[in-house]
Amino acid sequence: MLRKPLFLFYFLFFYAVTQLIWWGVLLIQIAPQRKGMFIGEAIFFFIIFIFGAIKLKQAFEREKKLHQQQHNFMLSVTHELKSPLASIKLYIQTILKRELDKEQQQQFLKNSLKDIERLDDLVENVLIATKLDSVQVQMQKESFDFSEAITKIADRLQVYSCTTQSIKLNVENDIYLKGDSFALSSVVTNLLENAIKYSPPCEQVSVKLYREKDEVILSIADFGIGIPDEEKRNVFNKFYRVGSENTRKTKGTGLGLYIVKSVLDKHQAQIKVKDNKPTGTIFEITFNHYAAS
Template sequence: MKRSFVIFYALIIYALAELIWWGYLLTKMMPSSFGMIMGEGSIFIVVFFAGAYSLHRSINRERKLQEQKKNFLLSVTHELKSPLASIKILLQTIQKRDLTKEQTLSFIGKSLMDIERLDDMVENMLLASKIDNRSYTFPKDRFSLSVLVDSIVNRLQITKCEGTQQIIDAEIEPKVEITGDKFALTSVVTNLIENAIKYSGPCETVGVKLFSKDGKVYLEVADHGIGIADQEKNRIFDKFYRVGSEDTRNTKGTGLGLYIVKEVLDKHQASIKVKDNRPAGSIFEVVFG
């Protein structure tokens, strides 16, 4: 990509130098046509630089996309290897050691949690691919969003933090129903809660609220994590985009979660916005109209 930029800028400099040289020769040969040559040359230069600028932006976008894809592949590799390594160690321990029934059940439970992590990642990648290919139809049915959110909260709940009973503080209004694609919206809720946990400090509380008001359904996921800068709030829903720089980022992720969230909600005529939490963190507010 760097070589392409060097060639691109070299061609621009060469073309500009040739234009000036031929303009000089023409004015020398036909002094009476100086005004016409300058006018035509000025128009050509404006069009030339406009095209060069547009081409530069396209090449730059392609370069950034290639970098994001590269980072995505590295992230996916790491994300897949981590739970697989954990499952392998747990199963080897069960196989090689004489464990009590309680220990065996505990190791199996941990393995199942890692398998669920893998399943979530695979579902995200498959759904993102189907969205890109426009091969997913988003079948809609009437279902209980309250039950859906409650089940996801229970699955993602972490109860091993000292001094606290749970990491997800949920306020779920019962019997909230919507018409939508249950599978795709499961991915939306899962991604929002997992993101909140991921970008929060260890054992920081994540708030989940589901309620109806004035004929609309609201889902809020709040964290007390690192927060999102104002200039990044409009970009976090782009495919492969992740908050922060690649050099300083410590959180795991593939950059697909919020992209899927936005695409799915658009298909449901629902909106999502990001607000600052106080004293720190972010609030993702989803509104089903």
């Protein structure tokens, strides 16, 4: 889609440069005594012209990259929607067509519920990302039990991720935050899902929530593949995903960490990306303002 504008840009650039040189030569021939002035003005004009051309090219490149990311996002969302829907359909068809005992039916229904929750998380992410794009958006400010919210999210994802998955919780009780409970719960969900997604099967994920002086600290650590230093500054960009599009195997839309950073910014909270030892990543969030229990 962007090939024609880029081709036109290069054509016009070289045409303009050629014409400027030609007119410069003609002016010098007409008034050779003013040669120095013509050359000086030409150099100054060329500097401005080339600077503008470079900026325009960078804008084209950014647009091209954004277009590719949006294309990848649509493909990812389509896949993320189709996969659980196909699974739910298969479970329901099996229940209807076969005479299963009560225990098998219960297991199939539980699995279907997990897939529905997965769809619900995806829809919530898209809705929050759309909401965050609005400049006028305001986060609700209400006091809620952050400790309880984290525990419930971890319990749900524990069952969803792996039968032997160990989400190790070290959560202080009765820590209350003043903020948008829905948006902040989405932050925890996205970080925990990422930790599970980028870890080896059934690997341990550590969640810590505690008070430190006048701050509340949330830390989510995994022992997965980690994030290279050169990519840490980009992971919170919209649609950005670590690694090459051609070699990446993990699922995702590239919205999760963008939502995390945007929601935390609106709550005046800071997030840091650290290396876990010996492998993995730690996301550490600091809340400077919270409502006491």
